[in-house]
Amino acid sequence: EDLVGLNNLVANTAYLKAQHLDRSELRKHMLSLTLPRPKSLALHAAADSRYESLCEQQPIGRILFQQFLQTCNPQYEVAIKFLEELSIWSFAEDETKEKAKRSILAKFCQPESRHFLSFLTGENAKTCKELSCKNFDETMTDQLKEAARDFLKGQPFCEYLNSPSFYKFLQWKEYEKQKISDKNFYEFRTLGRGGFGEVHAVQVKLTGQMYACKKLDKRHLKKKGGNGLALVEKQILEKVNSLFIVNLAYAYANRTHLCLVMDLMNGGDLRFHIYELGERGIRMERVVYYVAQITLGILHLHSMDIVYRDMKPENVLLDGKGQCRLSDLGLAVELPKGKTICQKAGTTGYMAPEVLKQEFYRTSVDWWALGCSIYEMVAARLPFRDFREKVQNTEVTRRTLEDDCKFEHKRFDAATKDIISHFLKRKVEHRLGCRDSDPRSHVFFQNINFRRLEAGLVDPPWVPKSNVVYTRDTDKFVDTSEVQDIEFDDKDETFFKAFSTGAVSIQWQKEMIESGVFDQLNDLGPNGHNCGRMWT
Numbered sequence: 419e420d421l422v423g424l425n426n427l428v429a430n431t432a433y434l435k436a437q438h439l440d441r442s443e444l445r446k447h448m449l450s451l452t453l454p455r456p457k458s459l460a461l462h463a464a465a466d467s468r469y470e471s472l473c474e475q476q477p478i479g480r481i482l483f484q485q486f487l488q489t490c491n492p493q494y495e496v497a498i499k500f501l502e503e504l505s506i507w508s509f510a511e512d513e514t515k516e517k518a519k520r521s522i523l524a525k526f527c528q529p530e531s532r533h534f535l536s537f538l539t540g541e542n543a544k545t546c547k548e549l550s551c552k553n554f555d556e557t558m559t560d561q562l563k564e565a566a567r568d569f570l571k572g573q574p575f576c577e578y579l580n581s582p583s584f585y586k587f588l589q590w591k592e593y594e595k596q597k598i599s600d601k602n603f604y605e606f607r608t609l610g611r612g613g614f615g616e617v618h619a620v621q622v623k624l625t626g627q628m629y630a631c632k633k634l635d636k637r638h639l640k641k642k643g644g645n646g647l648a649l650v651e652k653q654i655l656e657k658v659n660s661l662f663i664v665n666l667a668y669a670y671a672n673r674t675h676l677c678l679v680m681d682l683m684n685g686g687d688l689r690f691h692i693y694e695l696g697e698r699g700i701r702m703e704r705v706v707y708y709v710a711q712i713t714l715g716i717l718h719l720h721s722m723d724i725v726y727r728d729m730k731p732e733n734v735l736l737d738g739k740g741q742c743r744l745s746d747l748g749l750a751v752e753l754p755k756g757k758t759i760c761q762k763a764g765t766t767g768y769m770a771p772e773v774l775k776q777e778f779y780r781t782s783v784d785w786w787a788l789g790c791s792i793y794e795m796v797a798a799r800l801p802f803r804d805f806r807e808k809v810q811n812t813e814v815t816r817r818t819l820e821d822d823c824k825f826e827h828k829r830f831d832a833a834t835k836d837i838i839s840h841f842l843k844r845k846v847e848h849r850l851g852c853r854d855s856d857p858r859s860h861v862f863f864q865n866i867n868f869r870r871l872e873a874g875l876v877d878p879p880w881v882p883k884s885n886v887v888y889t890r891d892t893d894k895f896v897d898t899s900e901v902q903d904i905e906f907d908d909k910d911e912t913f914f915k916a917f918s919t920g921a922v923s924i925q926w927q928k929e930m931i932e933s934g935v936f937d938q939l940n941d942l943g944p945n946g947h948n949c950g951r952m953w954t
């Protein structure tokens with residue numbers, strides 16, 4: 419007992435220390451780093467050469483494009499500055515918003531201003547000149563925003579593709595393709611255990627960035643027929659890019675495991691917060707905030723025709739700032755519009771009637787499960803199953819299909835009862851979230867500004883303590899005896915290869931920027947030329 423306790427203490431200390439690392443320690447490694455020469459200069463002939471991806475979505479691409487515009491032609495710079503200020507205005511509130519608006523009008527819409535948008539032509543030029551405090555709204559600004567982007571997509575983008583800045587981008591892309599292995603990471607304590615292996619905290623050696631690494635045991639996967647599922651989880655994770663879903667940064671394999679390296683969510687899962695911290699249940703203000711973020715996560719998945727199918731507090735994780743994200747997309751499926759499925763999948767207690775009856779379903783099941791989850795966050799029990807109640811799955815199913823949901827807990831207020839009741843409508847066509855009904859307009863969310871929430875601008879109502887490990891202590895023992903005799907064939911190897919795609923662009927580029935590695939390697943010389951070191 420004591421030894422387990424001591425082991426956990428040591429593991430926690432190392433893990434907490436790593437999170438408070440001093441970045442200057444890393445500089446020495448970076449100094450010896452050089453970017454590789456790009457193997458191909460013809461990236462702009464590739465499928466991924468769209469302006470949106472190269473200059474807007476990929477963080478390094480975005481910075482290099484902006485740097486290029488600033489050194490090139492004053493009109494190019496004006497266009498990008500205009501877009502930047504518009505974006506600030508659109509998320510601002512009250513006085514700041516007024517101020518932003520007046521600044522935009524004075525700077526970009528007055529012909530005598532140095533920053534006048536003189537590249538606009540025809541209708542757009544007219545709109546720009548006519549823009550005033552009175553007619554300044556989304557419609558007008560959206561038109562000018564599109565015009566400015568169209569301008570940048572033309573001549574400036576073409577020039578960029580032939581510039582040293584873009585060459586540098588290709589060098590970063592080459593570096594991004596490096597092979598990833600265990601050697602890239604330090605490993606820390608176990609954070610949790612899943613069906614196919616453990617989740618560990620890890621740290622990238624080069625940047626100091628902390629992540630969570632979900633390790634799937636290859637033999638275990640094969641024995642349980644989980645190969646397909648693991649690949650689907652990986653492919654869906656790398657496709658989504660939302661503040662409310664755990665991001666994938668790397669996918670790689672070692673001899674024994676497939677590894678998914680994701681955002682480290684060190685604030686614990688919501689199940690832990692409901693049941694393991696003091697008084698059971700979560701305070702209403704926090705519940706509303708989490709449910710709003712979860713709703714945005716679910717809507718993001720649905721907008722990509724992905725059904726989550728495993729919505730439950732245990733799969734919602736908090737980060738160090740107290741924001742939550744959906745994780746564990748192992749049961750998620752992609753169902754193109756109009757396509758339905760009747761496979762029974764999910765967790766007992768959260769499964770919708772249509773799943774239990776094995777009827778055809780789509781996104782409706784996630785809203786049902788969200789209703790169950792809100793209920794659980796408030797009452798610390800499920801609508802159709804009491805806390806720690808020993809009850810057969812068939813009985814939970816019967817209750818789900820037949821019983822009314824009761825609200826006995828004192829913390830349920832009218833709005834909460836109402837939103838839960840609407841998520842728990844047995845008929846899909848009556849359920850909130852289905853048939854074009856938008857959960858975001860429910861009174862339960864009356865204090866939530868979804869636009870600002872979506873932009874990450876709403877402060878969390880509760881922040882995890884930075885010196886606490888929000889997860890249960892775990893012992894190290896993993897039983898692998900039952901899978902000793904599994905051997906791999908060519909098909910397995912092909913699958914491992916398809917899984918191990920290395921760094922995921924957007925996440926990886928963010929890591930390079932936030933850790934300072936990008937700046938360190940990207941110093942421009944006095945005339946905007948690259949330092950010699952870059953051109954190895």
Ligand code: ADP
Binds near residue numbers: 609687745746
């Ligand atoms: P499974 O699909 O087998 O259920 P999960 O993806 O849910 O596996 O991971 C198992 C557990 O590991 C979770 O319940 C959680 O406690 C922990 N965990 C998973 N992902 C993360 C993460 N990104 N950050 C921190 N802990 C995590």
Ligand code: MG
Binds near residue numbers: 612732733746
């Ligand atoms: Mg899970």
Ligand code: MG
Binds near residue numbers: 612747748749
């Ligand atoms: Mg899973």
